[in-house]
Amino acid sequence: MRDAFPTLAQRVNGHSLVYLDSAGTALKPTGVLDVMHRAYTDECATIHRGLYSLSTRATARFEKAREKVAQLLRVSADEIIFTGGTTESLNAVAWGLGRQLLQDGDEVLVSELEHHSNLLPWQRLCVERRAILRVLPLRCDGHLALDTLDDYLSCRTRVVAISHLSNSLGSVTDIKYVANRAHAVGAVVVVDGAQAVPHMPTHMADLGADFYAFSGHKLYGPFGVGVLWGRAEYLKAMEPWRLGGGMVRSVSHSEGVIAAEVPHRFEAGTPNIAGVIGLGAAIDWLLAIGYAPIEAHEAELMSVTEGALGGIDGLSILGPGATRKGVLSLVMEDIHPHDAATILDSMGIAVRAGHHCAQPVMERLGILASLRVSLGIYNSQADIHRLVGGIQEIRSILGRGR
Amino acid sequence: MDPRALYDPEILAHDRDPRCSQALEVRTHYARVSNPLCGDRVDVELLVSGEHVKAISCQVRGCVIARASGSMMAERMQGWSVAKLMTHIGGFEAWLSQDDHSAHQQQIWAALVALRRVRSFPTRLPCVTLAWTGLVQALSSPVQEEA
Numbered sequence: 001m002r003d004a005f006p007t008l009a010q011r012v013n014g015h016s017l018v019y020l021d022s023a024g025t026a027l028k029p030t031g032v033l034d035v036m037h038r039a040y041t042d043e044c045a046t047i048h049r050g051l052y053s054l055s056t057r058a059t060a061r062f063e064k065a066r067e068k069v070a071q072l073l074r075v076s077a078d079e080i081i082f083t084g085g086t087t088e089s090l091n092a093v094a095w096g097l098g099r100q101l102l103q104d105g106d107e108v109l110v111s112e113l114e115h116h117s118n119l120l121p122w123q124r125l126c127v128e129r130r131a132i133l134r135v136l137p138l139r140c141d142g143h144l145a146l147d148t149l150d151d152y153l154s155c156r157t158r159v160v161a162i163s164h165l166s167n168s169l170g171s172v173t174d175i176k177y178v179a180n181r182a183h184a185v186g187a188v189v190v191v192d193g194a195q196a197v198p199h200m201p202t203h204m205a206d207l208g209a210d211f212y213a214f215s216g217h218k219l220y221g222p223f224g225v226g227v228l229w230g231r232a233e234y235l236k237a238m239e240p241w242r243l244g245g246g247m248v249r250s251v252s253h254s255e256g257v258i259a260a261e262v263p264h265r266f267e268a269g270t271p272n273i274a275g276v277i278g279l280g281a282a283i284d285w286l287l288a289i290g291y292a293p294i295e296a297h298e299a300e301l302m303s304v305t306e307g308a309l310g311g312i313d314g315l316s317i318l319g320p321g322a323t324r325k326g327v328l329s330l331v332m333e334d335i336h337p338h339d340a341a342t343i344l345d346s347m348g349i350a351v352r353a354g355h356h357c358a359q360p361v362m363e364r365l366g367i368l369a370s371l372r373v374s375l376g377i378y379n380s381q382a383d384i385h386r387l388v389g390g391i392q393e394i395r396s397i398l399g400r401g402r
Numbered sequence: 403m404d405p406r407a408l409y410d411p412e413i414l415a416h417d418r419d420p421r422c423s424q425a426l427e428v429r430t431h432y433a434r435v436s437n438p439l440c441g442d443r444v445d446v447e448l449l450v451s452g453e454h455v456k457a458i459s460c461q462v463r464g465c466v467i468a469r470a471s472g473s474m475m476a477e478r479m480q481g482w483s484v485a486k487l488m489t490h491i492g493g494f495e496a497w498l499s500q501d502d503h504s505a506h507q508q509q510i511w512a513a514l515v516a517l518r519r520v521r522s523f524p525t526r527l528p529c530v531t532l533a534w535t536g537l538v539q540a541l542s543s544p545v546q547e548e549a
Binding site: 013014336354362368397398399 | 411418439463465466
């Protein structure tokens, strides 16, 4: 599997690379890169415009990618909107639909686990609409306090914005339960699926949400492309958040803009064509492997990681224990995560240190930052042994004997 | 890239036992700065009397490099005149990251040469400069009620 990822062929600081930041971005397999290369060479043309062969082929590839996303989420392709990434997708819902839904005194519920991208757009919207932002709390065990969910919902709740899998702790939230309760009060459920999609099946019928957002680059695909899925009835009601070419039916100086049908009315301008086609290739590649072997491999690896790290004196693993997926955050007594990450990097081991764009989570856990280890399909037990060896050296390099 | 080149005994000694890290009983200037990437935070307090910075307190909640830099900065700059501080402080960052500097600069910053080890670890430059940003801000932030 390692061989499929050219990034892993290099040496970093004199060592073979151990890449443990797939929650930041997943590495890209050669097959995906080849498809993107072709999109920039043999099929380099704008879509939905040209009447020449190149453009026809590019258009077909682009729309085929939409079908692949639909296959991944098991929805209809005309409910799939291509965006620049999860952040744009979430902002799009907040702006395009949230503004319409919220009146004075209405409520938006977010969770304490959210990445800033599923918090800030709602925070701003609430200020603009004089609505109230409520926050479902995080328990010390790294799970949301779903048993209190009903206390945070009311007849004024218009939107529930929640992540499927936490990027900072690896906690999985039961979206089906959240959607069920939220729908009981008539709220729209918007899910940040950026971290979930690479690790577990995300079939919309099983989740029951109304919107689902994810990014290509965390799914072994390219940067700069993302997806917003929405229920057809909500997409029809949603305002396009940007206007321009490709999303109009007719334009004149006197009549202004008449938007085309969903999904094209949300895709003004030249999209990231190679990115979308690359995302399609990444989905093909992932589905050919299948989620079952991915989940089995990552669960085994996570268990090895937890077992090995759990034995290190002064090291605490944060969050949800055996139910975590893909992401493991830790803190080391008396050692700052940035120092740890610098030392690991010198050994060719790439991990993330910081607050992972989830400062409220860190605050809740009473820490400034954590060291985050996140897994991808290419990781092996050898990677984890290298990580553990590296972590064991940190204390001696920093002159903190135990 | 040997991490021991960065975490050398002098840096580690400052981290373990930071100088000038007690809050001042009397302060005339104060600033707090943070690194938004990691949440590290530095509080800089000054006691300026007449032309001189009589005392500096630099309290760092952060990594080894930020703590060592704050400690070395406070130890080095304490007692300088405000004018001298204002003249030279802007040159610190250039001295830190560049290879060519005048003999005069070398002389001014000689005591801090261990911090130049961060050049091989450029992602950690902001850890060094955080305390210095705090010092610059403190100089322009008089605490009127306590003066």
